[in-house]
Amino acid sequence: MRLTTKFRTASRGARRGVVPAAVLAVAAAAGVLAPGPAHAAPACATAGAAAPPVQVAHLPDWVESIAVDRRGRMFATAYFTGRVYRIDAPGSAPVALTGNIGANGGIAVRPDGRLLVGTGNDLVHSLTGDVLPVSKLLAVDPDSGEVTTYASGLGGIDGVALAPDGTVYTTTLGGRSIGRVTPDGRVDPAWAKVAQPNGIAVSPDGSEVYVVQTTVAPGLYRIPVADPAHPRRWISAGASDALALPDGLTLDGRGRPLIATHASGQIWRAEGGSLCALESGLRLSTQLTYGQGDRGFSAGRLYRAGADGRIYEVPAGAEPAGNGAEAGGNKAG
Numbered sequence: 416m417r418l419t420t421k422f423r424t425a426s427r428g429a430r431r432g433v434v435p436a437a438v439l440a441v442a443a444a445a446g447v448l449a450p451g452p453a454h455a456a457p458a459c460a461t462a463g464a465a466a467p468p469v470q471v472a473h474l475p476d477w478v479e480s481i482a483v484d485r486r487g488r489m490f491a492t493a494y495f496t497g498r499v500y501r502i503d504a505p506g507s508a509p510v511a512l513t514g515n516i517g518a519n520g521g522i523a524v525r526p527d528g529r530l531l532v533g534t535g536n537d538l539v540h541s542l543t544g545d546v547l548p549v550s551k552l553l554a555v556d557p558d559s560g561e562v563t564t565y566a567s568g569l570g571g572i573d574g575v576a577l578a579p580d581g582t583v584y585t586t587t588l589g590g591r592s593i594g595r596v597t598p599d600g601r602v603d604p605a606w607a608k609v610a611q612p613n614g615i616a617v618s619p620d621g622s623e624v625y626v627v628q629t630t631v632a633p634g635l636y637r638i639p640v641a642d643p644a645h646p647r648r649w650i651s652a653g654a655s656d657a658l659a660l661p662d663g664l665t666l667d668g669r670g671r672p673l674i675a676t677h678a679s680g681q682i683w684r685a686e687g688g689s690l691c692a693l694e695s696g697l698r699l700s701t702q703l704t705y706g707q708g709d710r711g712f713s714a715g716r717l718y719r720a721g722a723d724g725r726i727y728e729v730p731a732g733a734e735p736a737g738n739g740a741e742a743g744g745n746k747a748g
Contacts, residue, residue, distance in 0.1 A: 455679065455681060455692060455695065456652075456653065456656060456659075456679070456681055456683055456690050456691055456692045457691055457692065458691060458692050458695075459684055459686065459691035459692060459693050460691070461693075461731075465730040465731035465733065466730040467730070468694065468696075468697060468719065468727040468728065468729050468730070468731075469727060469728050469730070470725055470726070470727050471505035471506060471712075471718070471726055471727065471728050472489070472502045472505065472506070472507070472509060472725075472726040473509075473724055473725050473726070474491060474493055474500055474509050474724045474726075475724060476493035476494060476495050476496050476498075476724055477493065477494035477495055477701075477722045477724065478491050478492070478493060478494075478701060478702070478720040478721060478722070478724055478725075478726065479491075479492045479493070479494045479519055479520060479521070479536065479701055479702070479720075480492045480520065480521045480522045480533075480574075480575070480663065480701065480702045480720065481522065481702050481704050481718060481720040481726065482522045482523055482524045482530070482704055483524070483704055483705070483706050483707045483711075483712045483718070484524045484528055484557060484707060484708075485524075485528070485707050485708050486707075486708055486710070486711065487504065487706060487707060487708040487709070487710045487711025487712050487713050488501055488502065488503050488504075488557065488711055488712070489501070489502040489704075489706075489711070489712045489718070489726070490502075490512070490522055490524070490530055490557065491509070491522070491720060491726070492518045492519060492520060492521070492522050492532060492533075493518070493519075494519045494536070494722075495519075496515055497514075497515035497516055497517045497518050497519055498511050498512070498513050498514060498515060498516070498518060499511075499512045499513045499516070499518045499522070499530065499532060499555055499560070500512060501557065502712075502726070503711060504710070504711040504712070505711070505712060505728065512555065512557070512560040513555060513560045513562060516532075516534070516553060516555075516562050517534040517535070517551075517553075518532045518533075518534060518553065518555075519533075519534065519535075519536045519537060520532065520533025520534060520535065520536035520571070520572040520573050520574070520575065520585075521533045521536075521572060521573060521574045521575030521576075521585070521586075521615075521702075522575060523575045523576065523577045523583070524557075524577075525554075525577065525581075526581075528557055529554050529555065529556060529557065530554065530555040530556075530557055531552055531553070531554060531555075531565060531575055531577065531583060532552070532553045532554075532555055532575075533550070533552060533553075533569075533572025533573065533574070533575045533585060534550050534551050534552070534553060534571075534572060535549070535550025535551070535569070535570070535571035535572050536571050536572055536573045536588070537571065538589070539571075540570070540571030541570075541571040541573070541587060541588050541589030541590065542571075542589040542590070543571075543589075544569070544570025544571040544587040544589060544590050544592060544604075545570055545587065545590035545591060545592050545605070548568050548569050548570045548592070548594070548604035548605075549567070549568065550567070550569045550570060550571050550572050551564050551565075551566065551567045551569070551572075552564075552565045552566040552567070552569060552572060552575070552583065552585065552596060553565060565583075565596070566583070566596040566600065566602050567602070568602045568604055569585055569587075569594040569596075569602065569604050570585070570587030570590055570592045570594060570604055570605075571587050571588070571589065571590075572585045572586070572587065572594070573585075573586045573587060573588040573612075573613055574586035574612070574613060574614050574615035574626075574663070574664070575615070576615040576616050576617050576624065577617070578617040578621045578624075578640075579617070579619075579620075579621040580598065580621055581597075581598035582595060582596065582597055582598060582621075583595070583596040584606070584615055584617065584624050585615070586609075586612035586613055586614075586615050586626060587612065588611060588612065588613050588629065589611075590611075590612075591608045591609060591610055591611075591612065592604055592605040592606075592607075592608065592612075593605075593606050593607040593608065593609060593612055593615070593624065593626060593638065593643070594606060595607075606643050607624070607638045607643035607644070607646055608646070609626045609628060609636050609638070609646050610628055610631065610632075611628050611629045611630050611631065612626045612627070612628065612629075612636075613626075613627045613628070613629040613661070613662055613663070613664075614626070614627035614661065614662055614663045614664025614665075614674060614675070614702075615627070615664060616664045616665060616666050616672065618666075618670060619666070619670045621640065622639065622640055622641070623637045623638060623639055623640060624637075624638040624640060624643075625637055625638075625649075625664060625666075625672055626638060626646070626664075627661050627662070627663075627664050627674055628661075629660055629661055629662065630660070632651065632657075633651070633652040633656065633657060633659060633660075633661050634648055634649070634650055634651040634652055635648075635649045635650045635664075635672060635674070635685060635690075636648055636649055637649045649685070649688075650685055650688055650689060650690055652690060653690075656679060656690075658678050658679075659676045659677070659678050659679035659681070660676055660677035660678045660679075661674045661675070661676045661677075661683065662674070662675045662676060662677055662700065662701050662702065663675040663700070663701050663702030663703055663720075664703075665702075665703045665704050665705065667684070667705070667717075667732065667734060668705075668715075668734045671684055671685055671686065672684070672685040673685075673693065673703050673717070673732065674690070674703075675697075675700035675701055675702055675703050675719060675720075675721075676700060677698070677699055677700060677701070677722070678698070679695075679698075680695055680696050680697050680698035680699075680700070681693075681694065681695045681697075682694040682695075682697065682700065682703065682719065682729065682731075682732065693729075693731050693732055694719075694729050694731045694732070697719055697721065697727065697729075698721075698723075699721040699722040699723045700719050700720070700721045701720050701721050701722055702719070702720045703717060703718065703719055703720075703729075703732075704717075704718055704720075705717055705718070705732075705734070706718065715733055715734040715735065716728055716732075716733055717729045717730075717731075717732030717733060717734075
């Protein structure tokens with residue numbers, strides 16, 4: 416992706432008074448790193464046998480994040496309009512579940528079916544979120560669209576991840592803070608620190624939080640829940656992928672991180688201590704999630720959202736029934 420293309424996309428948002436936090440990542444990359452294209456990570460060993468991606472929905476907006484509930488319905492946050500959309504099945508028309516509630520960040524589905532939606536994922540709140548955490552995590556009814564405040568006092572929320580015990584973790588791309596909201600409502604806006612944190616997910620056993628660093632030194636971190644002061648750099652992107660702009664993060668049924676990338680157009684999978692490309696050619700990707708249930712956006716199917724408003728099913732990421740794929744997708748943004 417050419418930087419000029421990205422900035423033209425951003426300028427349309429700026430006329431509406433907001434700028435995607437992802438643009439901050441582009442600016443940082445352009446200003447800090449030597450210019451050059453993002454090259455491809457090597458293909459995963461299993462790549463190449465699957466059918467190509469298939470478009471299953473299209474929103475008239477930058478789709479920041481997606482999540483699927485147990486009924487197989489997909490929910491999406493729209494950056495420029497600040498709405499939450501519901502898509503009942505592949506091929507169905509998206510329905511605006513809310514008006515502009517500032518829902519421009521991550522989204523996750525609680526076990527009770529309510530949606531958790533991040534706000535403040537704009538340039539101002541993203542840049543100031545570390546020192547002035549004023550953004551809210553909203554709870555949205557998936558049927559009525561009723562909105563309440565779940566938590567406040569967080570940095571501009573890009574990613575949202577839900578742990579098995581009900582703890583919520585958030586990222587602020589323009590800063591370093593990883594926020595945490597405990598099930599009893601305690602908010603810590605700076606629970607841990609990772610530079611330019613973006614995609615986020617929780618390990619299946621809840622013992623670690625995985626975080627994507629987007630620019631300067633893109634890579635993947637593991638944060639021990641019992642020792643958040645010591646994040647561990649797990650995997651670094653190759654030097655040729657310094658401008659790939661990794662974004663959203665989810666887990667497959669084996670607990671392996673899958674990462675969407677803006678500029679390289681690849682979907683990366685973490686295998687051991689390296690990254691491989693599960694799929695290519697999907698530029699402007701923002702988020703990945705697995706389906707749930709036996710209908711609609713069903714279990715075992717991988718879906719990709721992007722700044723182009725398009726949602727694709729990615730057969731290369733499909734998982735056999737009963738392989739735990741429903742456990743994936745606990746990240747947004």
